[in-house]
Amino acid sequence: MAGHSQFKNIMHRKGAQDAKRAKQFAKVIREITVAARSGLPDPASNPRLRAAISAAREVNMPKDTVERAVKKATGAGGGDDYTEVRYEGYGPAGVAVIVEALTDNRNRTASDVRAAFSKHGGSLGETNSVSFMFNRVGVIVYPGSAASEDDMLEAAIDAGAENVVSADENHEITCAVESFFTVRDALEARFGEPEKAKLDWRPENSVPLDEEKARSVLKLLDVLEDSDDVQNVYANFDLSEDVAAALSA
Known part of the structure; x- marks a missing residue:
């Protein structure tokens, strides 16, 4: 819990805000698309869509952009078809990582996630290999x-x-x-x-990290979060105030 929230705070201090905003919008639009197709296009009758629209407001997405996304998802053709997938594995220092994705190509997403783990000191595991934690x-x-x-x-x-x-x-x-x-x-x-x-x-439990290990873990999480297919990343690490301050400097 602490690790995930601190990771978010550190990441949000980074530059390239316009690019980040565009990526946030793309991720929310995917969730709106899946939510709109999972039930009625009326948020009042579709709890998941209501949650997706709430997430859109959180990132300051314009109302007309939200409405267009719902209309596209429920109209003729319906745009892209996304599947929900979850990946689990271990990052540096034995940190457990859960990755949630919405993808229109499972093979591409699995390959990208596996490559991210491999290149940044982690290993992708089977489903439920870390979620029990x-x-x-x-x-x-x-x-x-x-x-x-x-x-x-x-x-x-x-x-x-x-x-x-x-x-x-x-x-x-x-x-x-x-x-x-x-x-x-x-x-x-x-x-x-x-x-x-x-x-x-x-x-349930967190892994304390020093600055060096924290940088390695955050690099992996940053690469995963940067994927267009990835919606959410969770990890069970903990940073002391000193380490968090050093990373944010």
Whole structure:
């Protein structure tokens, strides 16, 4: 958990923001495409599409771009056909890595992911070779100003959530995967749209890394994230404040 969030923060400080934004848009459009085809094109009746549109807002995607993506996915021809695939393996220092992808060519994506692991000190494993070290959970985040700690805790418990961690900046609600949409909808009805709502992989234990090993791991994750087919990358490493500061310098 710590490793993944710190990795995101470090990556977001990098340059080439326009290129990153275009890549973010492409990844969200893929998710919108798959979500729109998995059910009705109406977000109100399609929880996955509603989550995808929420992710689009998170990266500031224009509303008309979202609407075009939904229309293209559900129109005649429907554009590209994507398949969901998951890869698992180990990076440098024995760090466990989960890669989620949406691809229109499984062979290309598998080859790219395998090459990334091989070139950067890791090894691609079989499905479920590392996922047993993670918990799959639903995560919903509200700004701290959305409610008091007590009100959020009460509402989350009533909605069926498993845990709430509140701080000045935000409230993070976690729940079982099967109750994710129910919990999110109940909280949205009371507090409005959340800042973030997604399914996540949370490691049960983390591998502490020094600066040298951290650079190697982050290089692998950076290459994986840079793939057009890859949607999400999760890893079970932990960085001390000193190491994180050194990497961000």
